[in-house]
Amino acid sequence: MIKDIQLKKSHRNLDDAANAALFIAIFTGIWQIIFMLGIWPIISLPSPVMVAETFAKIIWNGSLPQSIGITLGRLLGAFAISITLGTLIGFTMIKFKGFGKTLNSFSAGLLSFPSIAWVPFSILFIGFNEFGIMFVVIMSSIFSIMISTYSSIRNIPTIYLDAARNMGAKGFSLFRHVTIPAATPSLIIGLRQAWSFAWHAIIGAEILMSIVGLGHILSVGREFLDMSQVIASMVTIFVIGLLVDRFLLYKMEDRIRRKWGLDHHR
Amino acid sequence: MTKLQAKNIVKHFDHNGNSVTALDGINLNVEEGDFVCIVGPSGCGKSTFLNIVAGLETPDSGEILLNGKPISTPGPDRTMVFQEGALFPWLKVIDNIEFGLKITGIPQDERREISQRYLDMMQLTKFADSYTYQLSTGMKQRVAIARALAMDPEILLMDEPFAALDSQTRDLLLVELQLIWERTKKTIIFVTHNISESVILGNKVEIFKNRPSKIKKEIIIDYRRPRLAEDENLQKYYHQILDELKSEVIAQTKDELQ
Numbered sequence: 001m002i003k004d005i006q007l008k009k010s011h012r013n014l015d016d017a018a019n020a021a022l023f024i025a026i027f028t029g030i031w032q033i034i035f036m037l038g039i040w041p042i043i044s045l046p047s048p049v050m051v052a053e054t055f056a057k058i059i060w061n062g063s064l065p066q067s068i069g070i071t072l073g074r075l076l077g078a079f080a081i082s083i084t085l086g087t088l089i090g091f092t093m094i095k096f097k098g099f100g101k102t103l104n105s106f107s108a109g110l111l112s113f114p115s116i117a118w119v120p121f122s123i124l125f126i127g128f129n130e131f132g133i134m135f136v137v138i139m140s141s142i143f144s145i146m147i148s149t150y151s152s153i154r155n156i157p158t159i160y161l162d163a164a165r166n167m168g169a170k171g172f173s174l175f176r177h178v179t180i181p182a183a184t185p186s187l188i189i190g191l192r193q194a195w196s197f198a199w200h201a202i203i204g205a206e207i208l209m210s211i212v213g214l215g216h217i218l219s220v221g222r223e224f225l226d227m228s229q230v231i232a233s234m235v236t237i238f239v240i241g242l243l244v245d246r247f248l249l250y251k252m253e254d255r256i257r258r259k260w261g262l263d264h265h266r
Numbered sequence: 267m268t269k270l271q272a273k274n275i276v277k278h279f280d281h282n283g284n285s286v287t288a289l290d291g292i293n294l295n296v297e298e299g300d301f302v303c304i305v306g307p308s309g310c311g312k313s314t315f316l317n318i319v320a321g322l323e324t325p326d327s328g329e330i331l332l333n334g335k336p337i338s339t340p341g342p343d344r345t346m347v348f349q350e351g352a353l354f355p356w357l358k359v360i361d362n363i364e365f366g367l368k369i370t371g372i373p374q375d376e377r378r379e380i381s382q383r384y385l386d387m388m389q390l391t392k393f394a395d396s397y398t399y400q401l402s403t404g405m406k407q408r409v410a411i412a413r414a415l416a417m418d419p420e421i422l423l424m425d426e427p428f429a430a431l432d433s434q435t436r437d438l439l440l441v442e443l444q445l446i447w448e449r450t451k452k453t454i455i456f457v458t459h460n461i462s463e464s465v466i467l468g469n470k471v472e473i474f475k476n477r478p479s480k481i482k483k484e485i486i487i488d489y490r491r492p493r494l495a496e497d498e499n500l501q502k503y504y505h506q507i508l509d510e511l512k513s514e515v516i517a518q519t520k521d522e523l524q
Contacts, residue, residue: 167366261399
């Protein structure tokens, strides 16, 4: 029976892959047709093959792998800081109710604040350097972590806490054995959201503030009127965003949802 | 020996700015090994009373004595079985049962031994490694009972634990609970709005008056066990309690319609 399920699962994965491949094929086909119609000059719309050539070129000369490495390095560093600080501030918001309430009531503004709007501030406050870029990423994602930590913990059903206190849990043991696990499914959703904010922010910041990185090669493409490089960079940004979300964050969420039986609605 | 004593427990609630008296001087003595059922119309404050005994809520006045000592905080000496089970979905069945033991610092080997015993008692051994969503409602309540018993409490508190069960499962658990009670000699306080449940389970049934709540009457049921739901000899107790409760339910409906 387990084998059956595994077989079914691999079938489903194959189907998904086939669908995705079909979608990409159709998309590229339409692109090729529009290219051949010649509505736009080549400089504004290269053909898929030209973009593929540029891809090969920037992979071959090392500029793409290097840019990806630099961007991800910055992003991970900044995101780690954001998670650590954001979670700590979130806990503080829980601990000090007035502070939490006040900060939470600003949440709509904090969450929807455009990341690009931090760039001028960051340039003047920190400087035109690595830390300036990381600052933009941190400021763009930290509020999402803070608010999600706060609301995830506050939305834990009282019954779990009552049951745990009833069995003698209090203070740190209550926090560690009940609060954190009970909040986890919701915390991961917050993490996914924060990740997407951080990803927006790093590309934006790199376009405006950097001399290396994915955002930078995108912006170089524009300066040299090299649309294939612009498109190649955009595809790279899309693929990385997709891979991280699908194969890391979504997997994590899915695993927890399955363990909790959250998808078993009867 | 008196296990638990409630002395003049008073509790008010704030309801839309008005103070509502939920409990108006509850006095109750529970002897060691008693199976006390508290029955009353819904919203009469019987669950509030149980929460106060558990230490999850504090009374405005009055005190609860356990073995003669006043208590005010929750503690593993008074474990509760909640209506919805309140099992932890992130833990396997066995880890749910061991939760309180782990919190109180009991070493792993001993925990395993205790949990095995209660898994066995509640016929859950096959499900030790399941997660709670994989269980039926009846199974979940078995786990909840096992989890509460594993703490070896001085007194077991049960807050309408069978309310969400289908009647066959409930009848089965009603018998099992009596057997467990006889086997473990636990003192139990069982809150329910279901009169037959109280008649089948209790050797004392406390009838709660509608808000402001007081104990209206205590009925002693001295009858052989295990009692079955279909036992006709229990009818007279059933009707006795029903008569007492009828006027309460009518009073409550009037209250609500006003």
